Amino acid sequence: MPLAVHLLGLAIFAQGTSEFMLSGLLPGIATDLGVSIPDAGLLISAFAIGMVIGAPMLAVATLRVPRRTALIAFQLVFVAGHVVGALAPGYGVLFATRVVSALAYAGFWAVAAATAVSLVPSGAKGKALSVVAMGLTLATIVGVPAGTVLSQHAGWRAAFWGVAGLTALSALSLRAALPAGRAEGAELPSVRRELAGLARPALWVSYLVTTLTFGAAVVTFSYLAPLLTEVSGLPEGWVPAVLALYGAGGLIGVTLGGRVADVAPLRTLVLGGGALTVASAALALTAGSLGVTIALVFVLGFTGYLVNPVVQSRVFRLAPEAPTLVPAVNTSAFNVGITLTPMLGGLTIDAGLGFASVAWVGAGTGVLALAATGWAAAVQRRSERSGDPAADRPAYVAV
Numbered sequence: 024m025p026l027a028v029h030l031l032g033l034a035i036f037a038q039g040t041s042e043f044m045l046s047g048l049l050p051g052i053a054t055d056l057g058v059s060i061p062d063a064g065l066l067i068s069a070f071a072i073g074m075v076i077g078a079p080m081l082a083v084a085t086l087r088v089p090r091r092t093a094l095i096a097f098q099l100v101f102v103a104g105h106v107v108g109a110l111a112p113g114y115g116v117l118f119a120t121r122v123v124s125a126l127a128y129a130g131f132w133a134v135a136a137a138t139a140v141s142l143v144p145s146g147a148k149g150k151a152l153s154v155v156a157m158g159l160t161l162a163t164i165v166g167v168p169a170g171t172v173l174s175q176h177a178g179w180r181a182a183f184w185g186v187a188g189l190t191a192l193s194a195l196s197l198r199a200a201l202p203a204g205r206a207e208g209a210e211l212p213s214v215r216r217e218l219a220g221l222a223r224p225a226l227w228v229s230y231l232v233t234t235l236t237f238g239a240a241v242v243t244f245s246y247l248a249p250l251l252t253e254v255s256g257l258p259e260g261w262v263p264a265v266l267a268l269y270g271a272g273g274l275i276g277v278t279l280g281g282r283v284a285d286v287a288p289l290r291t292l293v294l295g296g297g298a299l300t301v302a303s304a305a306l307a308l309t310a311g312s313l314g315v316t317i318a319l320v321f322v323l324g325f326t327g328y329l330v331n332p333v334v335q336s337r338v339f340r341l342a343p344e345a346p347t348l349v350p351a352v353n354t355s356a357f358n359v360g361i362t363l364t365p366m367l368g369g370l371t372i373d374a375g376l377g378f379a380s381v382a383w384v385g386a387g388t389g390v391l392a393l394a395a396t397g398w399a400a401a402v403q404r405r406s407e408r409s410g411d412p413a414a415d416r417p418a419y420v421a422v
Contacts, residue, residue, distance in 0.1 A: 153281025220345025
């Protein structure tokens with residue numbers, strides 16, 4: 024695997040730490056800014072909203088900009104957003120910086136995914152994307168717990184400063200590793216061709232699968248810190264360790280998912296999504312038992328990230344003529360799930376159903392994800408019968 028692909032994963036690690044570190048910072052932010060935990064949880068949704076808007080918009084806006092230039096520009100905006108966030112005097116300013124940072128992160132994700140698959144042979148796209156996505160998994164293992172520990176000792180703002188510094192270092196590494204211009208003889212990107220690639224019905228069903236699958240995976244994680252302390256009885260000092268356990272499960276899951284993403288994607292979605300749904304329901308029922316909860320946290324990490332390389336790589340195979348815009352919309356699909364399910368989780372908490380209720384939201388969303396996966400399989404079979412060239416790719420025959 025080229026070094027540049029691993030450095031893209033490092034960049035996702037830096038920025039992905041910010042995406043999910045709020046799960047461990049919510050109590051501190053809520054206390055410092057004088058808001059409720061559900062209101063602080065909306066900062067997670069604010070970040071996701073920025074990514075929903077930013078990914079396709081910025082993918083089109085920078086389509087003809089050299090990829091290295093676009094990637095570094097996005098990182099610099101991200102750094103600026105976190106510096107302002109670390110200095111934010113109140114909730115409103117912090118909310119705004121989360122949206123701006125997310126816009127930059129969304130643009131980075133879209134270009135990074137297209138860059139990664141362009142650096143490897145066609146049969147290794149799923150593996151390359153799993154390497155990039157592994158940066159996000161490592162963020163949950165190392166970055167999120169480290170941010171939680173840092174916030175417990177130096178305040179939540181210190182975690183924002185740490186992310187800003189790490190992202191700046193990542194930008195320097197990409198500047199050294201990626202070529203400055205386009206590859207010699209490379210086809211000039213076309214907005215019209217990219218938009219035409221979005222016309223496949225199977226692609227939009229795949230986006231729905233992405234939204235529901237990752238929404239099911241993220242909702243419980245978003246409120247995991249207060250669930251562990253308030254329901255399961257875990258001492259606050261042990262929260263980073265359990266968050267790291269979630270990330271360890273995710274690392275194993277994304278590694279295995281990268282190996283099967285190009286072989287049996289739909290089967291992996293069914294098995295992974297089914298296990299995620301069962302684990303979420305089990306957590307909702309047993310959240311008061313600390314030992315069982317800790318074990319299920321690992322399972323949630325494993326199943327949630329097992330399917331990640333599949334939903335990432337599948338869109339490239341369905342519409343290879345649109346290598347930038349198609350994954351950008353998939354990034355938006357991820358973040359529609361990240362936006363909606365934490366909001367639903369916050370509503371169940373506000374309704375007095377308790378922190379364990381967010382796991383029921385995850386289980387219900389998982390059932391919908393399995394239904395969408397069945398729909399994707401049906402659309403694929405119809406495409407095969409109709410002679411659609413996109414359906415003839417062997418990687419998507421296995422169900």
